[in-house]
Amino acid sequence: xxxxxxxxxxxxxxxxxxxxxxxxxxxxxxxxxxxxxxxxxxxxxxxxxxxxxxxxxxxxxxxxxxxxxxxxxxxxxxxxxxxxx
Amino acid sequence: xxxxxxxxxxxxxxxxxxxxxxxxxxxxxxxxxxxxxxxxxxxxxxxxxxxxxxxxxxxxxxxxxxxxxxxxxxxxxxxxxxxxxxxxxxxxxxxxxxxxxxxxxxxxxxxxxxxxxxxxxxxxxxxxxxxxxxxxxxxxxxxxxxxxxxxxxxxxxxxxxxxxxxxxxxxxxxxxxxxxxxxxxxxxxxxxxxxxxxxxxxxxxxxxxxxxxxxxxxxxxxxxxxxxxxxxxxxxxxxxxxxxxxxxxxxxxxxxxxxxxxxxxxxxxxxxxxxxxxxxxxxxxxxxxxxxxxxxxxxxxxxxxxxxxxxxxxxxxxxxxxxxxxxxxxxxxxxxxxxxxxxxxxxxxxxxxxxxxxxxxxxxxxxxxxxxxxxxxxxxxxxxxxxxxxxxxxxxxxxxxxxxxxxxxxxxxxxxxxxxxxxxxxxxxxxxxxxxxxxxxxxxxxxxxxxxxxxxxxxxxxxxxxxxxxxxxxxxxxxxxxxxxxxxxxxxxxxxxxxxxxxxxxxxxxxxxxxxxxxxxxxxxxxxxxx
Numbered sequence: 001x002x003x004x005x006x007x008x009x010x011x012x013x014x015x016x017x018x019x020x021x022x023x024x025x026x027x028x029x030x031x032x033x034x035x036x037x038x039x040x041x042x043x044x045x046x047x048x049x050x051x052x053x054x055x056x057x058x059x060x061x062x063x064x065x066x067x068x069x070x071x072x073x074x075x076x077x078x079x080x081x082x083x084x085x
Numbered sequence: 086x087x088x089x090x091x092x093x094x095x096x097x098x099x100x101x102x103x104x105x106x107x108x109x110x111x112x113x114x115x116x117x118x119x120x121x122x123x124x125x126x127x128x129x130x131x132x133x134x135x136x137x138x139x140x141x142x143x144x145x146x147x148x149x150x151x152x153x154x155x156x157x158x159x160x161x162x163x164x165x166x167x168x169x170x171x172x173x174x175x176x177x178x179x180x181x182x183x184x185x186x187x188x189x190x191x192x193x194x195x196x197x198x199x200x201x202x203x204x205x206x207x208x209x210x211x212x213x214x215x216x217x218x219x220x221x222x223x224x225x226x227x228x229x230x231x232x233x234x235x236x237x238x239x240x241x242x243x244x245x246x247x248x249x250x251x252x253x254x255x256x257x258x259x260x261x262x263x264x265x266x267x268x269x270x271x272x273x274x275x276x277x278x279x280x281x282x283x284x285x286x287x288x289x290x291x292x293x294x295x296x297x298x299x300x301x302x303x304x305x306x307x308x309x310x311x312x313x314x315x316x317x318x319x320x321x322x323x324x325x326x327x328x329x330x331x332x333x334x335x336x337x338x339x340x341x342x343x344x345x346x347x348x349x350x351x352x353x354x355x356x357x358x359x360x361x362x363x364x365x366x367x368x369x370x371x372x373x374x375x376x377x378x379x380x381x382x383x384x385x386x387x388x389x390x391x392x393x394x395x396x397x398x399x400x401x402x403x404x405x406x407x408x409x410x411x412x413x414x415x416x417x418x419x420x421x422x423x424x425x426x427x428x429x430x431x432x433x434x435x436x437x438x439x440x441x442x443x444x445x446x447x448x449x450x451x452x453x454x455x456x457x458x459x460x461x462x463x464x465x466x467x468x469x470x471x472x473x474x475x476x477x478x479x480x481x482x483x484x485x486x487x488x489x490x491x492x493x494x495x496x497x498x499x500x501x502x503x504x505x506x507x508x509x510x511x512x513x514x515x516x517x518x519x520x521x522x523x524x525x526x527x528x529x530x531x532x533x534x535x536x537x538x539x540x541x542x543x544x545x546x547x548x549x550x551x552x553x554x555x556x557x558x559x560x561x562x563x564x565x566x567x568x569x570x571x572x573x574x575x576x577x578x579x580x581x582x583x584x585x586x587x588x589x590x591x592x593x594x595x596x597x598x599x600x601x602x603x604x605x606x607x608x609x610x611x612x613x614x615x616x
């Protein structure tokens with residue numbers, strides 16, 4: 001479970017960092033990068049990309065680590081006749 | 086052609102009404118058709134957990150996108166440029182990732198229908214069921230009122246009903262529809278409306294976004310450029326912080342709102358309840374995966390629509406039509422797609438409100454019947470049939486109360502009601518839920534302190550905030566008892582909820598039950614409800 005919490009924490013931390021920067025470092029976030037695109041827009045886009053990769057990573061992680069573990073535990077439960085679902 | 090004239094309501098009112106009425110009667114008929122006569126509580130609350138992950142994920146997306154997000158987000162972006170983005174675009178996306186990674190599977194494995202069920206797995210059942218019920222009801226009720234008032238306000242621009250009386254009739258008929266749906270079909274009917282709404286929402290939103298992009302030559306930079314030019318502010322339109330300037334309180338307020346949406350959207354009771362409508366934890370995971378991707382697609386669409394409205398309609402025309410920008414999406418629809426698209430988007434807006442209020446009403450009734458009646462009053466001994474009767478009566482009572490309050494609130498400035506449910510959910514529900522799933526040392530006293538402390542502090546701070554009194558735009562403009570400077574209490578009440586949950590657990594003379602936490606951990610790892 002640990003890496004899942006770290007990734008979730010990172011997504012939240014990035015969001016809070018963005019809130020903090022927008023309110024405390026407005027002129028930096030308003031710097032223009034390419035054409036009309038500001039640092040704030042780029043940062044927002046980065047957050048979306050990280051959210052997508054977190055979802056993709058979690059799907060992989062759950063399939064490789066969480067599901068087999070769950071299956072093993074459920075197998076034990078079935079052996080004891082204690083699984084209701 | 087587009088210089089601030091209101092929508093051509095007379096031309097579109099009738100088609101909108103006809104299409105919406107046809108849709109409503111078809112889905113009501115389907116709801117009746119799919120309902121069996123002998124309905125159990127599990128059937129009524131969560132369709133017996135028999136929904137498929139895709140169905141449930143699409144409906145979960147529907148639950149997360151309220152009319153406030155559909156109309157409010159593009160409107161705010163059109164009026165304030167970047168400042169609408171953190172709370173209404175990045176917030177829901179981050180919240181859905183948190184829901185997927187930290188909440189969905191453990192919540193499914195430890196709970197049945199309500200937040201109280203999840204807490205009662207390791208804490209004293211009657212006490213935590215009572216606390217969960219007492220926190221869930223105000224969240225749902227406030228959310229319901231805000232959505233219904235929004236429906237009345239929409240009746241003006243869409244159907245041409247501008248008199249307060251006609252708007253009240255609109256609220257009342259939507260309220261009655263909502264009650265009918267939920268009483269007859271429970272979760273089945275609610276899911277059905279939610280599915281139809283989600284498909285219309287994504288379809289309509291994407292169609293409109295494509296038209297906007299075609300208008301600006303498929304170049305995102307071009308869209309931003311034209312929005313900036315049209316705003317009259319030039320590139321400053323795209324800089325963050327324009328809407329709050331150097332005002333310290335308003336800056337903190339904006340952060341507070343963003344944090345409340347981030348955590349609140351992952352802890353709204355009607356969103357959590359839907360996690361129980363699939364057969365197992367793995368299905369809960371894949372339904373949230375569906376929802377995250379759809380929410381992301383929708384939020385990016387909302388950005389295109391927001392800047393599209395700024396570029397093609399213009400902020401001046403939008404704010405002269407509606408100062409809060411809630412009609413920006415509709416004005417844009419009329420310009421890029423004519424009456425046909427306007428009719429479609431208007432129907433999407435009404436369907437969205439109907440679907441969201443139905444889900445919220447069902448959650449409130451479930452909490453009343455399952456947490457307060459069954460677990461607290463009857464100590465878990467009431468027969469299932471009578472719990473269903475209580476749940477159905479609760480639908481009628483809560484639905485009527487919400488409708489009447491919304492009719493009364495029509496015309497008041499209810500913007501405070503939009504943020505408060507999120508703030509309460511983030512301060513009262515989320516701390517208890519996360520501690521319950523992940524912290525070994527959590528105890529019953531900790532849960533009670535977190536839930537009641539978070540609930541009371543969030544509500545009290547809002548009552549004493551400038552959103553309720555002290556200025557002409559407040560809920561009660563005539564009085565002044567605003568001693569707390571922020572409109573959104575989240576930045577104080579959320580840490581307080583977490584702190585109280587920790588403090589109460591540490592100070593609990595009984596100490597945590599290690600055996601029950603082991604059982605919870607085992608349930609979570611195995612992905613089943615038995616340990």
